Amino acid sequence: MPPLARRNLVHDKVRLAVTLTGIVFAVVLIVVELGLFVGFTVTTSSIIDHSNVDLWVVSKGTPYIEQGAAFSERKLYQVLATPGVASAEKYIVRFTQWKTPEGAQESVQVVGFNPYHAIGGPWNVVEGRVEDLKTPDAIMLDELYKKKLGVTKVGETFELNGRRARVVGFTRGIRAFTTTPYVFTSFKNAQAYSDLSEDQTFFVLVRALPGTSIPDLQSRLEARVKDVDVLTTAKFSSMTRIYWMFTTGAGVAVLIAALLGLVVGVVVVAQTIYATTMDHIREYGTLKAMGAPDSYIYRVIIAQAGMSAVAGYVLAMIVSVFIVRASRSAGAAILLPWQMAIGLFFLTLLMCVSAAVVSINKVTSLDPAMVFRG
Amino acid sequence: MQAAISVREVTKVYVEGANQIPVLHGVDFDVEQGEVVLLMGPSGSGKTTLLSIMGCILRATSGSVKVAGREITALRERELPPIRLRSIGFIFQGFNLFPTLSAGENVELALDLKGVRGPRAKDEARRLLEQVGLSSKYDALPADLSGGQKQRVAVARALSGSPSVILADEPTAALDSHSGRNVMEIMRELAHTYGRGVVVVTHDSRVLEFGDRIVHMEDGQIVEAPSALEIPKFLPGADVTAGAPQALRG
Numbered sequence A: 001m002p003p004l005a006r007r008n009l010v011h012d013k014v015r016l017a018v019t020l021t022g023i024v025f026a027v028v029l030i031v032v033e034l035g036l037f038v039g040f041t042v043t044t045s046s047i048i049d050h051s052n053v054d055l056w057v058v059s060k061g062t063p064y065i066e067q068g069a070a071f072s073e074r075k076l077y078q079v080l081a082t083p084g085v086a087s088a089e090k091y092i093v094r095f096t097q098w099k100t101p102e103g104a105q106e107s108v109q110v111v112g113f114n115p116y117h118a119i120g121g122p123w124n125v126v127e128g129r130v131e132d133l134k135t136p137d138a139i140m141l142d143e144l145y146k147k148k149l150g151v152t153k154v155g156e157t158f159e160l161n162g163r164r165a166r167v168v169g170f171t172r173g174i175r176a177f178t179t180t181p182y183v184f185t186s187f188k189n190a191q192a193y194s195d196l197s198e199d200q201t202f203f204v205l206v207r208a209l210p211g212t213s214i215p216d217l218q219s220r221l222e223a224r225v226k227d228v229d230v231l232t233t234a235k236f237s238s239m240t241r242i243y244w245m246f247t248t249g250a251g252v253a254v255l256i257a258a259l260l261g262l263v264v265g266v267v268v269v270a271q272t273i274y275a276t277t278m279d280h281i282r283e284y285g286t287l288k289a290m291g292a293p294d295s296y297i298y299r300v301i302i303a304q305a306g307m308s309a310v311a312g313y314v315l316a317m318i319v320s321v322f323i324v325r326a327s328r329s330a331g332a333a334i335l336l337p338w339q340m341a342i343g344l345f346f347l348t349l350l351m352c353v354s355a356a357v358v359s360i361n362k363v364t365s366l367d368p369a370m371v372f373r374g
Numbered sequence B: 001m002q003a004a005i006s007v008r009e010v011t012k013v014y015v016e017g018a019n020q021i022p023v024l025h026g027v028d029f030d031v032e033q034g035e036v037v038l039l040m041g042p043s044g045s046g047k048t049t050l051l052s053i054m055g056c057i058l059r060a061t062s063g064s065v066k067v068a069g070r071e072i073t074a075l076r077e078r079e080l081p082p083i084r085l086r087s088i089g090f091i092f093q094g095f096n097l098f099p100t101l102s103a104g105e106n107v108e109l110a111l112d113l114k115g116v117r118g119p120r121a122k123d124e125a126r127r128l129l130e131q132v133g134l135s136s137k138y139d140a141l142p143a144d145l146s147g148g149q150k151q152r153v154a155v156a157r158a159l160s161g162s163p164s165v166i167l168a169d170e171p172t173a174a175l176d177s178h179s180g181r182n183v184m185e186i187m188r189e190l191a192h193t194y195g196r197g198v199v200v201v202t203h204d205s206r207v208l209e210f211g212d213r214i215v216h217m218e219d220g221q222i223v224e225a226p227s228a229l230e231i232p233k234f235l236p237g238a239d240v241t242a243g244a245p246q247a248l249r250g
Helices: A005-010 A013-044 A074-080 A130-134 A143-149 A186-195 A213-226 A233-246 A249-279 A281-290 A294-327 A338-364 A370-373 B045-056 B077-087 B102-112 B118-131 B147-159 B177-193 B205-210
Strands: A055-059 A084-100 A103-114 A125-127 A138-142 A157-160 A163-169 A183-185 A203-208 A229-232 B004-014 B017-030 B036-040 B060-067 B088-091 B163-168 B196-202 B213-219 B222-225
Touching: A005 A013, A005 A229, A005 A249, A005 A294, A013 A233, A013 A249, A013 A294, A055 A213, A055 A233, A074 A203, A074 A213, A084 A186, A103 A143, A103 A186, A125 B213, A130 A163, A130 A183, A138 A143, A143 A163, A163 A183, A163 A186, A163 A233, A183 A186, A203 A213, A213 A229, A229 A233, A249 A281, A249 A294, A249 A338, A281 A294, A281 A338, A281 A370, A281 B077, A281 B102, A281 B213, A294 A338, A294 B088, A294 B118, A370 B045, B004 B045, B017 B045, B017 B196, B036 B045, B036 B177, B036 B205, B045 B060, B045 B163, B045 B196, B045 B222, B088 B147, B102 B118, B102 B147, B118 B147, B147 B163, B163 B177, B177 B196, B177 B205
Parallel strands: A103 A183, A138 A163, B036 B196, B036 B213, B088 B163, B163 B196
Antiparallel strands: A055 A203, A055 A229, A084 A103, A084 A157, A084 A203, A125 A163, A138 A183, A157 A163, B004 B017, B004 B060, B213 B222
16 A cells, blocks of 8 residues: 555644644653552552562551551461471561651651561662661661651661661662651661560561462461461552552542543544544545545554554653653652553554544545535 | 446435435436547536446436446445446546655555555556656656646546546646646547547536537436537537537537
8 A cells, every 4th residue: 555644644744743742742641640650559569579578477457568566476486386487587667757867757667677587678779788787776778768867878877766776778769658768677676666565576577498388388377376367478569559559549549640641642642633634534535436445544544543653652652761760769659661661552552543533433424426526 | 339337317316404406307328438428518417416426426316327337226335436446437627636645656546446556556557657648757746746747647547447437527627728638638548549438527618629429418417419509508618610529520
């Protein structure tokens, strides 16, 4: 087929620019909203997802990680005594107060883990070492929150829940969905920072022996340890994500904004493709008069829409990559995983082809006799 | 020999709301292969409606229409486009070329519709453009062609797939006399050399000499071929003595 679709598309440069702007606007809007959604979702459960354990033992009815309730550390020994358990560690995630050098109070979440085994510890450490957290009062936090917490460098000391805390290192990219920064420290320190009794813990993290069936181990632990829930890492992660993204409504708002982006995109693209079709309506009438089947003309219009989609998508991805990069140093992460990028390509294609439906309807009802009218 | 187009007792009534507007009243009309028929008459006489019916674009209200021997009045709507594609070439007053495609691509597009693609389509498009004297204009856009050249491209396009009938609606109306003659010479050649049936709806007195037959329409009916003296009645300014067709001079 001669390149009618492409020529029609590029013939009017201004209209092409408007079409592409509409697609880019819509796609970037969707990227930002969906990227925020993905970023929020990943952030809410990042501590769980990076724990690198098989099972979490939590107090009965714990709905998400921030809502853990303390229980006796005797349960740790019950867990350790269960066949199939390779190792188990106490773990704390708890809100507490940070005092900035200016005397202001900031909420933080203390994450207490065993630095000797590094289960549930920080990742992406860019300054200092995890082993440095073995020393008393040592803490590590993310460089994103340096300004918020008044931290400038390693070695500075602060007040955490009325106790001394010394910065020994920084991580990169460990965000907290609740905007309260994570402060990593040893389990012992965390007990003090969160006013937890020495014989209590919030969670027990469990690693299974190689070859052990996780569901079987889960059942054995549930049978042996009373008044707790035993959850796989994936399940606890999912519960936490669902709570923050849907129970609070935060995720729904972001998804609605993404949907609005899609609607805006469809409307803008439909309008411009319709206008382009109307510009060439006499030509389509000529094609019909010559005997072209409707499907032939549909192919021209859909090809135009498809080409608009591809060009718009490429431009939108270029813009999106800049936005995603800029968000790395911002409080809210916009993530664009490759699966989402591929999905968005097909969404863009679908958006543009659906937008062409209005034009197709117009052509379907076109009377070829129009070619004989002046 | 089988007529290229045969029209019998054709009527056409347009329905607009509660109103019925009769446009054709029992038209009988044949176009033989190898002849150029000029269809003339005042505005509103039904010429374009008859042309559209012969071109399978409009459906007659009653009567019989045969194109290349095939009865088309009983065909369903969706069966008409293939007939147009296979048997009829159209030439329009406003050329109706695709402005974003080159002259060659305009012809290629028509060939593509008929299933001729790739290098074969390019070769065929070049041959058709050569036939209308535009072999050097293959890559030229319509905007860069004169009116006469555009119409010749339209003729080349109409010839794609070798239709047995060429229907032209005021093909010379937008052309100067030289270009108009040029186009009509090609039409005559198509009929006389290649045996196509050519119908030209026209008001243009300059083309009279190219018609083998003139058919006059008035009030939705065919009036007998007018005599030379009668032509000025419906062709103001026509030079009958110089431009009258063979049929009228005889």
